[in-house]
Amino acid sequence: MANVLGLTGGIASGKSTVSQIFKKYHFKIVDADIGARKILDPGTKGLEEVVRIFGKQILLDSGSLDRVKLGQIIFNDAKKRKQLDECLVHHIREWIVSEKNKLLARNEPLIILDIPLLIEAHYENEVDEIMVVAVSEETQLKRLMKRNELTVEEAKMRIESQLPLSEKIEMADIVIYNEGTIEETEAQVVKWLVSKGYYSE
Numbered sequence: 001m002a003n004v005l006g007l008t009g010g011i012a013s014g015k016s017t018v019s020q021i022f023k024k025y026h027f028k029i030v031d032a033d034i035g036a037r038k039i040l041d042p043g044t045k046g047l048e049e050v051v052r053i054f055g056k057q058i059l060l061d062s063g064s065l066d067r068v069k070l071g072q073i074i075f076n077d078a079k080k081r082k083q084l085d086e087c088l089v090h091h092i093r094e095w096i097v098s099e100k101n102k103l104l105a106r107n108e109p110l111i112i113l114d115i116p117l118l119i120e121a122h123y124e125n126e127v128d129e130i131m132v133v134a135v136s137e138e139t140q141l142k143r144l145m146k147r148n149e150l151t152v153e154e155a156k157m158r159i160e161s162q163l164p165l166s167e168k169i170e171m172a173d174i175v176i177y178n179e180g181t182i183e184e185t186e187a188q189v190v191k192w193l194v195s196k197g198y199y200s201e
């Protein structure tokens with residue numbers, strides 16, 4: 001029976017970085033951020049619902065979602081974020097579970113579900129183990145500001161829109177510390193893969 005690993009962490013703590021490491025070792029990933037994009041493609045019910053809540057000004061001239069604008073709105077307004085979450089949660093879950101089932105049917109030994117809001121949105125029953133990618137608050141803030149070109153205040157708002165990383169760590173079966181170099185992070189992932197018998201060096 002396949003082992004389903006839930007991969008989570010705080011915003012910009014390094015989930016995608018760890019996910020890339022798993023990919024390098026040929027393990028299969030279900031990426032919730034990709035699902036969240038697909039369910040908001042032009043012509044989807046998801047996008048229709050988002051337009052109903054936020055109006056046509058949330059679309060670019062091309063008819064696609066203006067992701068930057070939606071991000072600015074929801075990370076500055078908890079009520080709007082809740083509205084968005086409520087309208088998308090079922091679509092995202094459906095996509096994730098369907099992708100997971102496809103991989104289960106292929107008898108993959110290890111399936112990784114990369115879900116930023118795994119704890120907040122209660123995916124615990126969809127996974128066998130939870131891996132949390134952790135960094136210090138300073139590093140998280142610094143990397144988020146750099147990657148998304150945000151001010152300190154903007155970055156803090158995004159971090160505060162999620163459950164504190166410290167609380168996610170408490171829920172973890174495995175913690176990967178992504179404070180150092182990517183090579184150091186990779187070594188921790190490989191050590192875990194070896195300990196579970198999914199990989200031998």
Ligand SMILES: CC(C)(COP(=O)(O)OP(=O)(O)OC[C@H]1O[C@@H](n2cnc3c(N)ncnc32)[C@H](O)[C@@H]1O)[C@@H](O)C(=O)NCCC(=O)NCCS
Nearest residue numbers: 010011032033036067070071074085088115116117161162
């Ligand atoms: C607001 C949107 C358009 C911003 O898009 P953008 O391309 O700038 O960011 P991206 O999608 O890469 O998300 C970056 C990170 O933001 C965090 N995040 C995204 N949505 C949320 C949310 N509703 N609440 C808290 N954190 C969130 C996650 O850590 C995610 O990994 C987009 O994040 C979105 O559609 N969010 C709602 C869907 C959702 O809940 N996604 C999380 C998947 S579980």
Ligand SMILES: Nc1ncnc2c1ncn2[C@@H]1O[C@H](COP(=O)(O)OP(=O)(O)OP(=O)(O)O)[C@@H](O)[C@H]1O
Nearest residue numbers: 010011012013014015016017143147178180181182
């Ligand atoms: N060990 C590291 N050393 C230096 N930079 C890093 C390291 N790990 C990740 N980064 C950088 O930090 C940023 C956040 O990493 P990443 O995108 O992997 O986080 P994430 O948890 O997937 O983010 P999100 O929650 O927004 O999806 C990226 O710009 C990435 O290149």
